[in-house]
Amino acid sequence: MPAAEATKQSQGGASSVVYQGATKRYGHSSAPAVDHLDLEVEAGEICVLVGPSGCGKTTSMRMVNRMVELTEGDILIGGESVKKRDAARLRREIGYVIQQVGLFPHRTITQNIATVPQLLGWDKERVRARTAELLALVGLDPELGDRFPVQLSGGQQQRVGVARALAVDPPVMLMDEPFGAIDPINRERLQNEFLRLQAEIRKTVLFVTHDIDEAIKMGDRIAIMKQHGRVEQYATPSEILITPANEFVEDFVGSDRALKRLSLMRVGDISLWRAPNARPGQSTAEVRAELERPDVEVPYALLVDERERPQGWLTKRDLSGDTVPATADAPLGPVLETSDVMRDALADLLQGESMYAPVVDHNGRIAGILSIEIISEFLNSPVAATEEQSAVERPLAPDRASEIAADE
Amino acid sequence: MNSGLLGMPLAAVGEVGEGFFKHRTGATLPCQARPAHLFCWDWATEHINRFGTPALQQFELVVISVLIGFAIAFILALIAHRFKPLQFPLLAGTGVLFAIPSIAFFMLLLPITGRGRETAIIALSAYTLQIIYRNVMQGLNNVPDSAKDAARGMGLTERQILWKVELPLAIPEIVGGIRIATVSTVAIATLAVFANAGGLGSQIYSSSNLVFPTAIIIAGAIAILMAFAIDLVLLTAQRFATPWRRAASEAVP
Numbered sequence: 077m078p079a080a081e082a083t084k085q086s087q088g089g090a091s092s093v094v095y096q097g098a099t100k101r102y103g104h105s106s107a108p109a110v111d112h113l114d115l116e117v118e119a120g121e122i123c124v125l126v127g128p129s130g131c132g133k134t135t136s137m138r139m140v141n142r143m144v145e146l147t148e149g150d151i152l153i154g155g156e157s158v159k160k161r162d163a164a165r166l167r168r169e170i171g172y173v174i175q176q177v178g179l180f181p182h183r184t185i186t187q188n189i190a191t192v193p194q195l196l197g198w199d200k201e202r203v204r205a206r207t208a209e210l211l212a213l214v215g216l217d218p219e220l221g222d223r224f225p226v227q228l229s230g231g232q233q234q235r236v237g238v239a240r241a242l243a244v245d246p247p248v249m250l251m252d253e254p255f256g257a258i259d260p261i262n263r264e265r266l267q268n269e270f271l272r273l274q275a276e277i278r279k280t281v282l283f284v285t286h287d288i289d290e291a292i293k294m295g296d297r298i299a300i301m302k303q304h305g306r307v308e309q310y311a312t313p314s315e316i317l318i319t320p321a322n323e324f325v326e327d328f329v330g331s332d333r334a335l336k337r338l339s340l341m342r343v344g345d346i347s348l349w350r351a352p353n354a355r356p357g358q359s360t361a362e363v364r365a366e367l368e369r370p371d372v373e374v375p376y377a378l379l380v381d382e383r384e385r386p387q388g389w390l391t392k393r394d395l396s397g398d399t400v401p402a403t404a405d406a407p408l409g410p411v412l413e414t415s416d417v418m419r420d421a422l423a424d425l426l427q428g429e430s431m432y433a434p435v436v437d438h439n440g441r442i443a444g445i446l447s448i449e450i451i452s453e454f455l456n457s458p459v460a461a462t463e464e465q466s467a468v469e470r471p472l473a474p475d476r477a478s479e480i481a482a483d484e
Numbered sequence: 485m486n487s488g489l490l491g492m493p494l495a496a497v498g499e500v501g502e503g504f505f506k507h508r509t510g511a512t513l514p515c516q517a518r519p520a521h522l523f524c525w526d527w528a529t530e531h532i533n534r535f536g537t538p539a540l541q542q543f544e545l546v547v548i549s550v551l552i553g554f555a556i557a558f559i560l561a562l563i564a565h566r567f568k569p570l571q572f573p574l575l576a577g578t579g580v581l582f583a584i585p586s587i588a589f590f591m592l593l594l595p596i597t598g599r600g601r602e603t604a605i606i607a608l609s610a611y612t613l614q615i616i617y618r619n620v621m622q623g624l625n626n627v628p629d630s631a632k633d634a635a636r637g638m639g640l641t642e643r644q645i646l647w648k649v650e651l652p653l654a655i656p657e658i659v660g661g662i663r664i665a666t667v668s669t670v671a672i673a674t675l676a677v678f679a680n681a682g683g684l685g686s687q688i689y690s691s692s693n694l695v696f697p698t699a700i701i702i703a704g705a706i707a708i709l710m711a712f713a714i715d716l717v718l719l720t721a722q723r724f725a726t727p728w729r730r731a732a733s734e735a736v737p
């Protein structure tokens with residue numbers, strides 16, 4: 077089956093990308109757009125190029141697939157110089173998501189995704205199977221396959237752009253602000269989904285953005301660039317947040333570095349608090365006794381159903397009867413998941429104006445309680461840095477299948 | 485422009501029905517003999533057959549001329565698209581051909597190609613060049629840069645980009661050009677009669693028609709119907725060839 081073959085290829089198929097003094101001078105202008113760039117991107121990693129506008133991010137990226145010809149220096153993909161390759165052939169082997177998405181308006185979604193497979197002469201059945209697989213991979217309804225790009229939302233179009241770039245399972249992906257032109261909520265979703273996808277496919281990804289938050293979230297490594305493609309620091313997100321190399325990096329990262337570190341954590345990574353759980357019909361005396369225990373950090377009891385899913389907070393009045401009522405007096409407020417990024421969790425807490433939020437696992441079962449206090453303790457603790465992990469090593473959200481199972 | 489040409493000797497090709505003089509007896513004066521009468525149904529029903537051949541000739545002239553004009557304009561547009569500096573010289577060149585009055589063009593060609601269909605076709609196709617060329621160019625220039633960039637980035641060659649991305653996306657403008665060219669050629673082809681190439685002009689530019697407009701009206705109506713019919717066919721073809729445009733108009737924003 078073609079799909080299986082493709083997957084097999086991808087697992088060993090990521091290639092490293094190495095810039096060796098790569099230089100680009102446009103026309104006869106004296107100042108190079110990118111000046112002697114040296115950068116090594118390991119196979120299977122996401123390398124984010126981030127920097128102010130005009131610093132040469134796009135140029136650096138486009139030199140890899142020779143959309144921009146090198147003036148000087150070289151770039152090696154899997155040890156092989158791009159200059160030795162035929163440009164069109166090279167490009168077919170490198171997934172490229174351009175900034176403006178650039179879907180073909182006259183071709184259906186399926187036809188768009190099938191572009192490179194067709195160029196490579198895949199047979200019809202293989203193309204069909206692969207496009208169906210890709211639609212599912214990027215979370216698009218197979219029904220959308222016969223639509224034209226105008227009939228899709230911005231977020232859906234971006235997904236198609238990613239699917240199209242992934243079509244022939246290229247060892248290297250270039251993504252130029254792939255989630256740039258969409259609203260924050262959808263961008264967030266696409267980012268999460270791409271990270272989830274990347275954990276499966278493990279491509280070598282060059283990812284351009286001018287948003288440092290996106291860089292921190294997406295990157296295994298981040299190259300912070302200044303004018304002329306000068307790399308000021310090339311390091312993991314936590315290194316950059318904890319020990320910025322110089323003032324430029326510090327400024328670029330911003331004064332809220334401590335807060336940004338929260339983007340690197342998931343709620344499940346931290347030790348949560350515990351609240352007494354109470355089931356409808358349970359004796360309230362029992363619950364009240366538990367509230368008295370010294371190791372219970374949360375001064376409220378949480379009403380849960382028979383599958384341990386949180387239902388609401390029980391107030392003093394709820395507990396004044398003999399048995400726990402079926403509905404709680406106080407609303408639940410925000411409910412977090414262990415896979416949520418800490419920064420979002422904090423935002424939810426603040427937005428919900430709550431001190432505590434129940435955290436559930438991917439089955440919806442209560443896993444603990446997150447409080448503002450936990451977060452502020454984390455931010456103040458010096459050891460926090462060592463717990464941080466790179467994007468791909470981070471525990472991943474459960475896959476979609478189990479989420480759907482949990483919904484039912 | 486046309487009214488000034490009506491008296492030209494070359495135009496003496498059409499003739500009024502035979503009955504014109506024969507039946508002019510007493511009270512049964514047929515309507516075609518009364519100058520003030522605009523349209524004569526009797527004559528029309530009696531002589532409708534005589535418009536068949538000229539209409540067919542006209543149709544042939546139009547189709548052949550537009551096809552030739554399209555082929556040449558299309559190739560010119562592709563050349564200009566490939567070698568951008570040629571874009572404006574070619575526009576100017578086809579513009580000159582467009583600006584020459586058709587009649588003058590026939591006259592200029594007569595000493596070279598003589599009287600006949602070839603002369604008419606040359607003049608008519610030259611006339612369509614500018615319209616079609618400009619539309620093809622416009623269509624190609626309207627293709628979004630992002631689509632071209634993406635195509636190049638995915639490894640399509642320049643030729644593949646042209647045929648798979650740019651030309652399909654330019655179809656609306658290209659067909660638009662052909663439609664304008666066709667409709668105007670239907671009108672101008674009536675002048676082909678001056679090159680002795682027949683067509684509906686043979687029923688229009690006849691000296692006796694000055695006092696007898698029925699034939700002019702019929703020929704004009706046929707020309708209008710022909711223009712409409714061809715336009716409809718082209719429009720339908722375009723709609724079939726560009727399903728994404730229909731999708732766009734139905735898209736939920």
Ligand SMILES: Nc1ncnc2c1ncn2[C@@H]1O[C@H](COP(=O)(O)OP(=O)(O)OP(=O)(O)O)[C@@H](O)[C@H]1O
Binds near residue numbers: 102103109134136286
């Ligand atoms: N085709 C070109 N011709 C001439 N100069 C160019 C060209 N493309 C880019 N440049 C110049 O090269 C420099 C780097 O441009 P580049 O597009 O790589 O920046 P960028 O970091 O991607 O910026 P942005 O964040 O705005 O997309 C800029 O000064 C730009 O003006």
Ligand SMILES: [Mg+2]
Binds near residue numbers: 133134135
């Ligand atoms: Mg850019």
